[in-house]
Amino acid sequence: MMDALDHPLVTRRRFLGAGGALVVSFSLGPRVGAAQSAFVRPGDLNDARYLDAWIRIDAEGRISVFTGKAELGQGIRTALIQLAAEELDVAPDSIHLVTADTGLTPNEGYTAGSRSIVDSGTAIRNAAAQVRDLLVAAAAARWQLPPARLKAENGAVVSDDGRTLQYGELVASTQLHVVAQPQSNLKKPVFSRVMGKSLARVDIPAKVTGGAAYVQDLRLPKMLHARVVRPPGPGANLLDVDSGAVTKMPGVVKVIRDGSFLAVAAVGEFQAIQAMRALAEAARWNERPTLPRAGSVPTFILNFRAEDHTVRDTRTSSVRAGRALEATYTRPYQCHASIGPSCAVALFDKGSITVWTHTQGVYPDRAAIAQMLRLPLDKVRCIHMEGAGCYGHNGADDAAADTALIARALPGRPVRLEWMREQEHAWEPYGPAMITKIRATLEDSGSISDWNYELWSNTHLTRPGSAGALLPAQSLAQPFAPDEQHVEITPEGTADRNSVPIYTIPNQHIVWHFLREMPLRTSALRALGAYMNVFSIESFMDELAHAAGADPVQFRLRHLRDERAREVITTAAKAFGWSGSALPRNHGRGFAFARYKNLAAYCAVAIDVEIERETGRARMTRAVAAVDSGEIVNPDGIRNQTEGGILQSMSWTLFEAVTFDDTRVTSIDWSTYPVLRFSSVPDRVEVHLVPRPGRPFLGVGEAAQGPTAAALANAIANATGKRLRDIPFTPDRVRAAMGVL
């Protein structure tokens, strides 16, 4: 590694110091190791510290920006381009953005947790600002002018006496392979040209005209099509399979079997599907009843042995008198169920493998696949390509692993595998079933004086790190065992995410009853535990407000000191026209609020519902949200994500539950796992953004999931006088609550 002190950058920085463009903020060489840790670089720039890991410019002035994050349908590509274009002072369309690829981009872990702008956006923005200043410094040196007399403008550096040097002309004398500084000279929001603007999404034109946009669209020369045959249920093993007839089917190239892993590759895609069906017929499985007998609510998880982890305990002995209230809420297993099933393409050639995948984490996926194939890391490359919308840890990594196994058996031939719909629904890792129980005391004054919260949940994180996390690796003849699960209580939380109420309440006791036993594989679904915890807390806040005879919005404000939280709540209430006025029969209004993770974006949601008494169908007719996500990169991007979040949460909350018998998952397509369709879409959805120029980014992509669920429960309670505490609020449950037979 190059010694930072010996580097020309430092000289240049000293030179720059006078002009004030950059502060020379260190005087210690890297040999003084301990002192280095004092310099925290912004975002993921702290991990990938070289500027040229993020930004490269060639002699023609072409700019490449590198991110370890992936486009998952959230529009991150556009927002990252905006950040780079702003600080580099170039047109957005002159930037070529390279996303997650273990061969090219920094390792930024997973694209998850609404962290892309915070981690990668911050890094790119700061790196771009530093690169721009280095280019200015190079021009200053060339012209022998103080940098203060120069500025960057549209891909060039210009001087106040009218001279111009294009970036491409400056790169030869600008060393970008330098360690980033802890501080950057970011543009002031008032000078923004592209930041904070609703730049149109760069990916949409191709997607609406049939351009190749997804890994599903990747066609390599001589590519084969593959399909896997999955066991009938999670506890089944492959006893035997006579694949003789299948190998003779038209187009079939190979049947691959390793333990209980079974797959087929063919020339044509439909040939592969037909061969898969024949192979499934020919396979004999040993099925075991490994799934719990479940009623309509997942109370069976209370029977699992629990390990208790205290999330928070602020109890003091002085318990005050008041009214005690208690409630229990449940949520079933739920699917990601991307509209396009998981897909990957892989090529195994000369001992190395390349996998094109819509994984959320190319680096962790590479490590897991390398371990599974028993290959060194440098023989495996994972390249992200978009899949259908990704709302967490779905089948992407497993499909990548499937494809890698198949491709290894067919060296030199690219292999494309796509899961069938039934496989996606039955085998993706689910959002865990959860139960929460709240007990609180309401003082006569109308304040909450103590708060006892328990949650029961499996882990929400079984992402790859090791091969054992990959579905096919668990069923090989020499299987890899799933990773040992570790529970850590962190500020961001997982199952316990948002289990700490944001409200000012003394005497809190919050416990996660962690369940190790996992009959159905679970992992991260958008918002993790925050969906259920916010649903529970914000439902209960309404129950308490009702008991206190208070308006639900006022009751929340009464318990809330955070000014930004209060502003979001009042903004949403005002835009909605919140009031306590009487509504027509079978109509209700509901409100809910949360700050995602208690440290990311603030989101309040107010909704109207209408109940069809006879059928029990609850329809959200209008939703109004207010969001504070710190500085805004792309307002329309945030609106798009929030509108989608509101409707998706509504879908989860009104319709969705994984069903199973004692051996098999039975919700395996869109008829057995119904989701939102157009007939249930609201008439209007509005998203209001609270501007916070110059403030840190707050991740926003998952902020609406919890509040929407609770607002629905609260609105249904408002309309019917009955409180629903078990998700989903199906017509049957609504009717039963109302006593309509």
Place this chain on the structure above:
Amino acid sequence: MTVTLNVNGRTRTVAADPRTPLLYVLRNDLRLNGAKFGCGLGQCGACTVVIDGEAVFSCVTPILLLEGRQITTVEGLGTLERPGALQRAFIEKQAAQCGYCIPGMMMRAHALLLKRPNATRDEIRKALEPNLCRCCTHMRILDAVARAGELMREARGEDQGT
């Protein structure tokens, strides 16, 4: 065996088992990306194309039924350089998150607007019922289809005026 298809106004001959669903022929033999595999079961609409003016699930429609019929995919609505009204409207309304469901939505909307150029928002909503969007971009999809209707009406108005 070969089957002759008319796709986006062009005659295409493909060598395939006549039972093959149209979707795989479009995607693999004709290398058209627009129609998507979502379920293969006729439940989600990701594969929707228009055949003789009707929206059809291409994932469950074998090609043997299609000789001599006019098949339109999203590629037939316009190009990146010269986008058609529906494409312009979806771009203008930024009506996509992942976008995977969107070509199917557009083709179902296309079939509707062919028949009912003045379709109301309610009619649009009803017509799109068979198509799922898991990112839940529904509000924008409705806006975009309504906007496409407007653009088409404007275009016709101009035609009459010249």
